[in-house]
Amino acid sequence: MVVTESISFSTQGNGEIVDITEQVARKVADSELNDGTVTIFSPSATSSLTTLEYESGAVHDLQALLDRLVPQDIEYRHNLRWRDGNGHSHVRAALFGASLTVPFVNKRLTLGTWQQLVFLDFDVRPHDRELVLQMLGE
Amino acid sequence: MVVTESISFSTQGNGEIVDITEQVARKVADSELNDGTVTIFSPSATSSLTTLEYESGAVHDLQALLDRLVPQDIEYRHNLRWRDGNGHSHVRAALFGASLTVPFVNKRLTLGTWQQLVFLDFDVRPHDRELVLQMLGE
Amino acid sequence: MVVTESISFSTQGNGEIVDITEQVARKVADSELNDGTVTIFSPSATSSLTTLEYESGAVHDLQALLDRLVPQDIEYRHNLRWRDGNGHSHVRAALFGASLTVPFVNKRLTLGTWQQLVFLDFDVRPHDRELVLQMLGE
Numbered sequence: 001m002v003v004t005e006s007i008s009f010s011t012q013g014n015g016e017i018v019d020i021t022e023q024v025a026r027k028v029a030d031s032e033l034n035d036g037t038v039t040i041f042s043p044s045a046t047s048s049l050t051t052l053e054y055e056s057g058a059v060h061d062l063q064a065l066l067d068r069l070v071p072q073d074i075e076y077r078h079n080l081r082w083r084d085g086n087g088h089s090h091v092r093a094a095l096f097g098a099s100l101t102v103p104f105v106n107k108r109l110t111l112g113t114w115q116q117l118v119f120l121d122f123d124v125r126p127h128d129r130e131l132v133l134q135m136l137g138e
Numbered sequence: 139m140v141v142t143e144s145i146s147f148s149t150q151g152n153g154e155i156v157d158i159t160e161q162v163a164r165k166v167a168d169s170e171l172n173d174g175t176v177t178i179f180s181p182s183a184t185s186s187l188t189t190l191e192y193e194s195g196a197v198h199d200l201q202a203l204l205d206r207l208v209p210q211d212i213e214y215r216h217n218l219r220w221r222d223g224n225g226h227s228h229v230r231a232a233l234f235g236a237s238l239t240v241p242f243v244n245k246r247l248t249l250g251t252w253q254q255l256v257f258l259d260f261d262v263r264p265h266d267r268e269l270v271l272q273m274l275g276e
Numbered sequence: 277m278v279v280t281e282s283i284s285f286s287t288q289g290n291g292e293i294v295d296i297t298e299q300v301a302r303k304v305a306d307s308e309l310n311d312g313t314v315t316i317f318s319p320s321a322t323s324s325l326t327t328l329e330y331e332s333g334a335v336h337d338l339q340a341l342l343d344r345l346v347p348q349d350i351e352y353r354h355n356l357r358w359r360d361g362n363g364h365s366h367v368r369a370a371l372f373g374a375s376l377t378v379p380f381v382n383k384r385l386t387l388g389t390w391q392q393l394v395f396l397d398f399d400v401r402p403h404d405r406e407l408v409l410q411m412l413g414e
Contacts, residue, residue, distance in 0.1 A: 057358065065367050070203060082193075105410075136275070137278050235326055
């Protein structure tokens with residue numbers, strides 16, 4: 001059986017990292033499915049999904065890594081062409097990926113104790129974001 | 139229901155980035171399934187899949203990032219052992235991953251307006267590449 | 277149909293890379309399913325999954341890349357807060373991701389000839405690790 005849902009929230013962009021665990025867990029618990037996988041997909045070219053221990057230290061460290069590896073203030077051809085200043089956002093999104101698949105068992109996500117589902121907004125302005133949640137199971 | 143397909147194309151390697159959106163979208167539309175997920179998998183150790191706004195600026199910027207973070211011309215033990223010169227290709231492929239899962243609804247991929255599915259060929263020579271497309275749904 | 281399994285093994289951490297291909301392949305072959313996808317998920321915030329040619333050169337090169345891009349010995353706020361010394365482990369895990377989805381056909385994983393499934397343990401101490409394997413198919 002296939003169940004397609006969505007979750008929505010607002011972000012400030014600029015590397016904001018949002019903990020979406022509770023929103024996803026609730027959609028899984030409220031579905032008719034007991035066991036299966038949920039694929040979370042961000043229909044955007046400037047944001048990503050991954051897992052992280054969501055505490056202020058690790059959140060900061062991940063943002064600092066991105067500022068070091070994919071800085072905002074170097075030259076991007078995307079910026080030269082489109083003048084929207086988010087060249088680094090596109091490259092970061094491609095590196096981290098827009099898709100995340102997580103198994104659930106007895107309506108519960110199989111996450112570790114210190115592991116959260118996070119959304120990373122790399123764009124340079126605030127957005128209302130909507131993610132696709134698709135559950136396959138029985 | 140499970141539907142397994144494949145798509146094929148040729149690349150020059152050396153970081154070429156190929157837009158595979160149309161080929162994947164057609165396989166999804168032509169299947170008997172209406173809703174579900176498609177997993178695209180690259181059965182290769184020197185190539186990857188991700189999403190990207192496929193315009194020449196962002197394509198160049200992603201290639202430039204890879205040349206900066208995972209340069210071709212540093213020492214790789216893989217090259218010392220095998221003399222095939224693609225040590226950087228293996229490391230890049232492991233970093234970006236060989237698998238991508240995308241939901242579809244009413245036979246359409248749930249991609250964003252500016253978001254394409256791309257194949258990244260990191261190897262140092264041309265290849266005929268074949269990707270596995272597996273759709274699960276109803 | 278959904279089949280949930282697990283695999284277990286011990287690691288030394290500190291960047292150890294474990295080839296889990298055989299363990300996963302056996303679970304797929306021993307299930308009642310012929311065709312479908314297996315999602316492998318690491319319920320941990322300090323480890324990841326990807327694919328790699330599992331030979332000592334490429335294994336070393338990937339570890340060297342991580343030491344270069346995400347060094348252990350720079351300042352991490354996570355370490356300042358929690359004093360557990362694994363700030364780099366958390367950031368590496370977020371970069372590589374905790375989830376991997378691979379199609380199988382006729383009970384066989386669709387991997388390339390030189391491509392293995394690998395687990396990366398970024399934590400700073402030995403662990404007994406257990407991964408979730410969930411197969412969806414028919």
